[in-house]
Amino acid sequence: MDELKQASKRKASFLATAKAVFWSFLGIRKKSDYEQDAAQLNPLHVIIAGVIGALIFIATLIIIVKSVVAK
Numbered sequence: 001m002d003e004l005k006q007a008s009k010r011k012a013s014f015l016a017t018a019k020a021v022f023w024s025f026l027g028i029r030k031k032s033d034y035e036q037d038a039a040q041l042n043p044l045h046v047i048i049a050g051v052i053g054a055l056i057f058i059a060t061l062i063i064i065v066k067s068v069v070a071k
Contacts, residue, residue, distance in 0.1 A: 017045035025053055
């Protein structure tokens, strides 16, 4: 029980948060990972990583569409 309390007090780094958000975008996450991450992830980091991920996704789609239409 003490380990659970210590784990919930620890916060994940931004890199760990970005990794969790990336796997969430792909839809490949285990339920156990989600429950563990939910206690450790900083909500502000999740929002920032989500916005960055969405911008990268949109930019990738725009580049693909422009390259296909240009031919």
